[in-house]
Amino acid sequence: MMVEELDSRKKRILQAIIQEHIISASPIGSRTLAKKYNLDVSPATIRNEMADLEDLGYLEQPHTSAGRIPSDKGYRYYVDQLISRKKNEVPGIIENVENLYQDLQDVQDIISGMAKMLSNMTHYTAMVSEPKSQVSRLKKVEIMQLADNSLLLVLVTDTGMVNNKIINLDQSLSTAKISYLNKFLSEKLENKLLANLDSSYLKEVEKELLARVDLSVDLFKQFYNEFEGAFEPGGVKVYLGGTSYILEQPEFNDLEKVKKMLKLLDQEEMLNKIINSISGSDLEIKIGQENEVEDIKNCSLVVATYYISERAVGKIGVIGPTRMEYPRVISSVDVISDILSKLISKASG
Amino acid sequence: MMVEELDSRKKRILQAIIQEHIISASPIGSRTLAKKYNLDVSPATIRNEMADLEDLGYLEQPHTSAGRIPSDKGYRYYVDQLISRKKNEVPGIIENVENLYQDLQDVQDIISGMAKMLSNMTHYTAMVSEPKSQVSRLKKVEIMQLADNSLLLVLVTDTGMVNNKIINLDQSLSTAKISYLNKFLSEKLENKLLANLDSSYLKEVEKELLARVDLSVDLFKQFYNEFEGAFEPGGVKVYLGGTSYILEQPEFNDLEKVKKMLKLLDQEEMLNKIINSISGSDLEIKIGQENEVEDIKNCSLVVATYYISERAVGKIGVIGPTRMEYPRVISSVDVISDILSKLISKASG
DNA sequence: TGTTAGCACTCTCCTTAATCGAGTGCTAAA
DNA sequence: TTTAGCACTCGATTAAGGAGAGTGCTAACA
Numbered sequence: 001m002m003v004e005e006l007d008s009r010k011k012r013i014l015q016a017i018i019q020e021h022i023i024s025a026s027p028i029g030s031r032t033l034a035k036k037y038n039l040d041v042s043p044a045t046i047r048n049e050m051a052d053l054e055d056l057g058y059l060e061q062p063h064t065s066a067g068r069i070p071s072d073k074g075y076r077y078y079v080d081q082l083i084s085r086k087k088n089e090v091p092g093i094i095e096n097v098e099n100l101y102q103d104l105q106d107v108q109d110i111i112s113g114m115a116k117m118l119s120n121m122t123h124y125t126a127m128v129s130e131p132k133s134q135v136s137r138l139k140k141v142e143i144m145q146l147a148d149n150s151l152l153l154v155l156v157t158d159t160g161m162v163n164n165k166i167i168n169l170d171q172s173l174s175t176a177k178i179s180y181l182n183k184f185l186s187e188k189l190e191n192k193l194l195a196n197l198d199s200s201y202l203k204e205v206e207k208e209l210l211a212r213v214d215l216s217v218d219l220f221k222q223f224y225n226e227f228e229g230a231f232e233p234g235g236v237k238v239y240l241g242g243t244s245y246i247l248e249q250p251e252f253n254d255l256e257k258v259k260k261m262l263k264l265l266d267q268e269e270m271l272n273k274i275i276n277s278i279s280g281s282d283l284e285i286k287i288g289q290e291n292e293v294e295d296i297k298n299c300s301l302v303v304a305t306y307y308i309s310e311r312a313v314g315k316i317g318v319i320g321p322t323r324m325e326y327p328r329v330i331s332s333v334d335v336i337s338d339i340l341s342k343l344i345s346k347a348s349g
Numbered sequence: 350m351m352v353e354e355l356d357s358r359k360k361r362i363l364q365a366i367i368q369e370h371i372i373s374a375s376p377i378g379s380r381t382l383a384k385k386y387n388l389d390v391s392p393a394t395i396r397n398e399m400a401d402l403e404d405l406g407y408l409e410q411p412h413t414s415a416g417r418i419p420s421d422k423g424y425r426y427y428v429d430q431l432i433s434r435k436k437n438e439v440p441g442i443i444e445n446v447e448n449l450y451q452d453l454q455d456v457q458d459i460i461s462g463m464a465k466m467l468s469n470m471t472h473y474t475a476m477v478s479e480p481k482s483q484v485s486r487l488k489k490v491e492i493m494q495l496a497d498n499s500l501l502l503v504l505v506t507d508t509g510m511v512n513n514k515i516i517n518l519d520q521s522l523s524t525a526k527i528s529y530l531n532k533f534l535s536e537k538l539e540n541k542l543l544a545n546l547d548s549s550y551l552k553e554v555e556k557e558l559l560a561r562v563d564l565s566v567d568l569f570k571q572f573y574n575e576f577e578g579a580f581e582p583g584g585v586k587v588y589l590g591g592t593s594y595i596l597e598q599p600e601f602n603d604l605e606k607v608k609k610m611l612k613l614l615d616q617e618e619m620l621n622k623i624i625n626s627i628s629g630s631d632l633e634i635k636i637g638q639e640n641e642v643e644d645i646k647n648c649s650l651v652v653a654t655y656y657i658s659e660r661a662v663g664k665i666g667v668i669g670p671t672r673m674e675y676p677r678v679i680s681s682v683d684v685i686s687d688i689l690s691k692l693i694s695k696a697s698g
Numbered sequence: 699t700g701t702t703a704g705c706a707c708t709c710t711c712c713t714t715a716a717t718c719g720a721g722t723g724c725t726a727a728a
Numbered sequence: 729t730t731t732a733g734c735a736c737t738c739g740a741t742t743a744a745g746g747a748g749a750g751t752g753c754t755a756a757c758a
Binding site for chain 3: 041042043044045048062063064065066
């Protein structure tokens with residue numbers, strides 16, 4: 001799609017229409033525009049310009065004799081050319097939020113807290129993905145005895161994610177065996193990239209282990225399952241905040257649309273697809289049709305990457321109608337992603 | 350409220366009206382009734398009976414010249430007198446579900462799996478509360494070293510709930526100290542009822558500990574916080590399944606109602622209040638106004654208790670409109686609560 | 699040549715009115 | 729006690745008629 005250079009009056013008019021539409025959610029006419037924004041030209045002139053902007057693809061007309069609404073291309077131009085992406089629109093907020101959340105040390109708590117925070121700030125639905133496992137290292141693996149034939153397997157990554165699973169056996173293990181097992185697994189698995197702890201590697205470890213010590217094969221199989229399940233690439237959990245905010249958007253006052261959207265947000269895999277289809281850039285905006293997932297082609301996403309000690313590990317963002325308050329949302333996502341990075345880096349120490 | 354004994358024809362008519370209303374969701378007239386159910390009397394007779402049933406409070410009329418709909422009292426009579434509460438309406442399902450979920454060993458996974466299962470079976474929203482902490486004993490407490498000044502505290506109850514928290518210190522602890530700490534905490538805390546591990550007891554333990562070994566006070570405070578947070582009475586998590594099913598109910602085709610309901614289901618405390626306001630009986634049904642929570646006085650609940658080794662630990666149930674398919678829902682809740690008890694008893698060893 | 703006023707035209711939205719139909723309550727007869 | 733008949737009620741649906749906002753076009757103007 002061509003991106004023409006617009007003259008300054010067209011820019012002003014386009015900007016005015018978008019800003020007005022973001023507020024009112026309805027088509028904007030030339031008269032309204034002339035009244036509310038002092039563009040120093042008559043409605044008739046504005047009409048001509050609007051017709052031009054429509055020809056260029058920046059505006060759309062729902063029907064003859066209605067005002068214009070911005071097209072995806074119009075929003076794209078607005079986001080790229082007409083607003084400044086300044087951080088920190090609300091001064092002092094960083095310190096406040098950081099203080100508010102500073103005693104949270106559990107990574108999951110931090111993530112879901114930031115999801116809530118972001119949705120409260122923007123009044124759109126927020127989504128945050130867990131730190132992805134591929135780039136994490138296993139920091140600690142340990143087996144604890146709970147009862148005679150019941151163990152607890154604890155896995156901790158250097159991104160602060162803790163995974164645990166109770167394992168029931170049909171035999172009991174001696175304390176000596178358990179401590180041997182711990183030493184062995186610790187040596188073989190800790191400090192390795194999770195991406196490398198795949199099935200072939202685990203099979204090797206299993207073989208070596210069974211050669212050295214007499215253990216039920218069943219036990220290892222359960223470890224194995226836990227590894228697969230806990231850290232599979234697609235299985236990153238996505239936290240949501242403010243799901244019910246979508247109900248407040250006028251574009252969702254059709255019950256069918258609400259239903260579709262809520263069903264979508266219920267599907268973890270879909271959320272994964274949505275948030276992972278965003279490329280690696282620092283702050284990415286996807287407007288309407290630009291989205292790959294079919295069901296959100298009438299939505300916009302504003303997504304930032306967050307970091308643990310300078311390593312990109314996850315995404316945090318906002319989903320809402322294309323008619324989104326981009327400036328406010330962008331600066332919020334920007335700020336909150338920074339805070340998230342700080343908190344989570346600290347917590348995973 | 351009086352409960353009269355109804356003659357058999359009134360019973361038949363009331364039952365027919367309720368069953369028809371459950372299907373159609375709209376007021377039922379005498380003509381429809383005479384046609385669909387062979388009651389061997391004319392519409393006029395049915396009209397008289399309906400007028401009687403209305404006087405007795407079992408039916409309501411939305412407006413003159415509309416059919417009748419059941420009142421809460423009508424549903425109550427239906428549930429108590431007109432349907433048989435037979436378990437196991439769908440034979441074979443128990444085995445199927447048990448097989449399907451038998452490799453789940455994580456209590457949380459089992460709970461959320463059962464919530465999904467129940468909602469799929471009933472097409473209403475399902476809710477399951479975590480095993481409550483008051484009746485659980487602490488089975489295992491253990492501190493693991495993750496890094497120089499970072500520890501992981503793991504708490505396991507005999508109900509299979511696992512809680513963990515990363516604790517960052519400003520000093521590092523020697524291995525010896527950690528193992529002493531583990532032994533000490535193990536002695537003092539394990540096998541105690543969580544209800545007894547309250548702040549006064551913890552303070553005592555702290556005092557004793559500090560007398561014996563040189564430790565930062567800060568460390569114990571963090572343990573303390575974790576205990577409070579992890580097992581406070583009101584803080585039992587409630588798992589939901591099939592939230593979007595409420596959108597399919599015609600009584601919720603008003604956007605305002607949907608909004609209210611979804612907001613309600615977003616509030617954990619509210620869910621707690623709802624599910625904990627159900628008394629201890631095995632399978633309890635709350636119809637409309639019978640509910641204590643204001644916002645669900647147009648809903649019905651069907652809630653059962655589930656058990657871990659014969660100890661009542663949590664609730665599992667369904668929430669839907671008062672016009673609910675009680676027979677199907679009751680047997681589903683019944684069956685699934687049994688399965689949940691079995692799975693969770695097995696998993697928590 | 700760009701800008702503006704004027705005007706006929708279009709299309710949605712809201713209100714009002716008319717009609718339909720399901721259902722009731724009452725009366726009187728079987 | 730039951731039933732047929734009938735007038736009546738009231739919500740839901742459809743139709744019609746503005747009102748209002750906005751457009752595009754034409755012609756005049758600077």
